Amino acid sequence: MPESNVNSPALQPDMLHSDVSLRSLNTFGLEAKAERYYRATSVDSLKRILKVEQPSLVLGGGSNLLLTKDVEGLVVHVDIRERRLLQEREGCVLLQAGAGEPWHEYVMHTIAEGYGGLENLSLIPGVVGAAPIQNIGAYGVELKDHFSGLKALNRETLEEEFFDENSCKFGYRASCFKGELKGKYIITHVRFTLTVDHHDHRLNYGDIRSILEKSGKSPSPKSISDAVVAIRSSKLPDPSEIGNSGSFFKNPELSESEFLALQKLRPDLRFYELPENRYKIPAAWLIDQAGWKGHRRGAIGVHDKQALVLVNHGGGKGEDLWALAKEIQQDVEDKFGVKLNPEVNVI
Ligand SMILES: Cc1cc2nc3c(=O)[nH]c(=O)nc-3n(C[C@H](O)[C@H](O)[C@H](O)COP(=O)(O)OP(=O)(O)OC[C@H]3O[C@@H](n4cnc5c(N)ncnc54)[C@H](O)[C@@H]3O)c2cc1C
Known part of the structure; x- marks a missing residue:
């Protein structure tokens, strides 16, 4: 993949830029220009830009996008970072993550903290905020299985609204944000309920069980994540290479x-x-x-x-x-x- 230009001094966050190449911001590595580009690192920053202009495209990690042409108008890149423990309950935790947290890094963080639930979703590209849009899924687990709500900014009213699982209408690679509410909200935070002990391991998909048996490791969020990473790396092309x-x-x-x-x-x-x-x-x-x-x-x-x-x-x-x-x-x-x-x- 070409070098990322997002962190270059010329492209400071929370400022408007013109004529920006999106090549390093989509995993197809396709050339397309944004007429205007704004990387928002906070909810306030998002509100500021939405008051000025509505985006033609909301961008996360660019791993589920096919850019067929230059984007006229504004691209808003959501880069809100946050990792918070909201609540500890018996045997589980309620976590909140900013929409801009890179998905795989966030999954690794939850595993390092000893929490279970997201391990089968390891190595999926993209960021946390886009994960509910198509209810990401892999190896027998979907985002909705550990989802506890999300916060989203209504693009018209600029109010922050909370969506629980029912209101998201999750389906197979689907949610209301890909359906009837498409283009109406920008997701800013996502909440997860994860297990602290008594993890509900899902081993019956792909080769997870046989990899664990061969390595002699007992099932844990870490060993399952390692198995998923190994399977995915051997099967799926790495966007940084192709x-x-x-x-x-x-x-x-x-x-x-x-x-x-x-x-x-x-x-x-x-x-x-x-x-x-x-x-x-x-x-x-x-x-x-x-x-x-x-x-x-x-x-x-x-x-x-x-x-x-x-x-x-x-x-x-x-x-x-x-x-x-x-x-x-x-x-x-x-x-x-x-x-x-x-x-x-x-x-
Ligand atoms: C190699 C590879 C493997 C993959 N494997 C899987 C897999 O196993 N399972 C799976 O489900 N997916 C998979 N994907 C698809 C993709 O990684 C996921 O759909 C991911 O959640 C997309 O995240 P993103 O941040 O890149 O979204 P983007 O591509 O940036 O955006 C996707 C859509 O969401 C919208 N959007 C993004 N952020 C926001 C926001 N904050 N608020 C509102 N709208 C927003 C965008 O406008 C766009 O319509 C894979 C992709 C690749 C390249």
Whole structure:
């Protein structure tokens, strides 16, 4: 990845800058300019800039974004740092983190403090404030499993509001902030309830259990996190080496009749059963079977080991990546009758 320019003296926080390159601020490493750019390090600073101008884009770690063009108007980069212990209850703690805390570093911090719950979500890129937007998930755990509310700034009224789990309407890679409240709030703080002892370990996903057995380590937040980091590092391309945004599409969910029709066409179909007679199909399998894995078109393409990951080998353009994504989407629909929906936010 190119050198970060965020900390350069020319780009001081809490000040407005013009014509700023966003290349180092998105994990695809795509070139796009922000007409105006403001890095807010506090709620007051956010309020100050919102009084002047509403952002065209709210930016966290840029790891779930496809920038297809320059951003007209203002990019507000939320960089509020805070790590607070709000309450200790029997066997658990209530924590609050600032939206700008880097997610993985924050997970490491909770583990070092002896708290359990977030370990399966280790090594997910991005920052704390964006994690509820798509209810991040990995290895059998979702953000909502340890979520205890969030604080968000209403962009219109500039009031700070509290959202509990119900009001966030979490779903699979979804929340109200990606749905009906999209673009209406800026998340400033997120709260978690984590365990102090009697941790609820989730070992039945990926190779977590077998890695622990091989190493002879008993399950703990630290040993599970180490296993998750090892699995992820061996499977997923590192954005610092090859530009990407993780899974580009969501895994489609089918009704029973849709599923049975597809299974008739492809008896080798991979699937997971969901409640209420619904079925989840791995999007990676569909893309692979459609022949796209490892496809390369100049500087952009599909990763050769992970069909769900679109990549920028260097110097690629966001608009070309989006054109490729749409081609894959159409081809999968033509071949399997299944519509793939992007997980990544396309700008
Ligand atoms: C290699 C790799 C692996 C990944 N693995 C996973 C995985 O296992 N599971 C998973 O769920 N995701 C995964 N992701 C996707 C991504 O890391 C997460 O979605 C992450 O939470 C995005 O955080 P971010 O700070 O980078 O968000 P950004 O990309 O900066 O923003 C994402 C969206 O949230 C909005 N937003 C950001 N901050 C705020 C805020 N404070 N208030 C309101 N809106 C905001 C943005 O406008 C945008 O629409 C992966 C990505 C990569 C590159």
